[in-house]
Amino acid sequence: MTVPLLQADDLTITIGDGHDAVRVLDRVSFALDRGATLGVVGESGCGKSMTALAMMGLLPTSARVGGRLLFEGVDLRDLTAAEQRALRGRRLAMIFQEPMTALNPVVPVGVQIAETLIVHERLGTAAAQARAVGLLDRVGIAAPAERAHAFPHQMSGGMRQRVMIAMAIACHPALLIADEPTTALDVSVQAQILDLLLELQRDEGMAILFISHNLGVVSQMADEILVMYAGRAVELGPARDVLMAPRHPYTRGLIATMPDIGHRQTMLPVIDGNVPDLRRRPPGCAYAPRCPRAIADCTAGVPPFHRVAHDHDVACIRA
């Protein structure tokens, strides 16, 4: 059996100590193969971004990580600081929701991309700048040689996200983590960025961990989908099965609440209530208080993941 590119086993993240400790991620397991896309979907506070930050070593210092997080078979937590730095930005790269906060506002974008190449590939300044222009061209920025001198504020949101992508792919990463990469963009620009990511994936063979709150966007990108709720995985399976034959009531609820164009309903189906506060996570299944199918047993214990179909796992005792 081949080793997956990325594998999380019972990944748990706790932030804070003692009374204030909050378990933001609770025993989450998944695997991602080379060149494939895993879509991670859920609402605010579900833990999807925490998973990404753990991989990039960007968790707050008060965070404690349990379980295993293997990249190319090696636990990221066993690496020394120097080994981690060599990996991140090179084999593992990340793009964020708001490129304006990730880019340096006082450095031209071409220089920022070149820096990555100077650090990781030990290129000279001239060679790095030439590569930076090539990368801007690669991500679809017109007149790349001139645009390399532009500052982030002189670009549109879509162009800034293209710059972030250029920086991320500079060293041909094996895995690109995309955390809400199109949430701040117009739908038309979102479509352009999604196309770009798919083209780069096809040409570079990189895997993508695609994180979004928008099920529609995830469904356009993912081979497999992981649905998260209140820090736990609730459903994991091939995209088609999760979307067309969802088994967890939360996944079903999310799909039902999406506006269905061309089919007018007087009232949209809703999920009642709000996302729970992780400091006061409901006992047993965290979704039980909002779940239309909940029974007394749902609050007795956290439902374990179990297989309902080929490669399709669900954490629900009623699925």
Added chain:
Amino acid sequence: MTTPLLSTRHLTVAFGGAGGLFRAGGTVRAVTDVSFALYPGEALALVGESGSGKTSLARAILGLHPHSTGEIRFRGQDTARMTASERQAMRRAVQMVFQDPFGSLDPRLPIGAVIAEPLRIHGIGNRASRADRVRELLGLVGLPADAVNRYPHQFSGGQRQRVAIARALAPGPAAIIADEPLSALDMSIQSQILNLLSDLRGRLGVSYLLISHDLAAVHHLADRVAAMYLGRIVEVAPRDALFAAPAHPYSAALLDAVPRIGTGKRIPGHALIGDMPSPMAPPPGCAFHPRCPRALARCAEEVPALIRFDADREVACHNPLVAGGA
């Protein structure tokens, strides 16, 4: 024929002009020659990308852009000729809900005071009757009565948006202008707010002008949709007609960009190319022609007028997608 609640004729909103400390004079037009009407009880959606002028149009209607030209009418009356008290009555009748329920509620005011504020400003009722009205409004938007003494930070985004809606409803408006009311909310909360807006319209008969960049978000609520591009309305159509067969290539591109589930993984190559041009240097002719897959030579030369296309649709395009019936 019914008199529109709100309407504009040849409305143009320009910024700049006099020249500033660091800038030579020169104007940027955010809205160009826009004529539209919102009828009583109707929900009209204004959709377009950022920079299309939809928010500037809404602000002009509210009188927040004094340098606009053209006409804005409220119940048939030209707002430029209103007396102070007529203008005050219009302000009471047209309320606004913003995108960010975190930024639009005063964090130091308890919810009861937030909702009562427009009543105080417009001098409606006394202390006791305002307290009754606040309780009634909380019930209308589905918030518990004990929310009165709590502060905005004690509520989730969806609950805060309910507070913002209650505040907008307080003075009994005829119309609510909602600028991206859903885009800051979680998915499961968006449908709750959509249902609330739909329910309130049924109960109170209030009209909505809904502003959004996302066609999917307005689909549930809108009766008619107006698509805007670089300051101009390019298509106005009944919702079902527009979703079934958009006539303007830009409306078609917006509709195509809506991520849908069940269509499988996307195949690259169908996205609209490029960015919206800068309003400081609009392209000649139809502003959409540099991105338009159906552009003709004429499109680069002549601005297409918004003209009647079929029974209830208007389109500004030299080469529309579906043949006109009228």
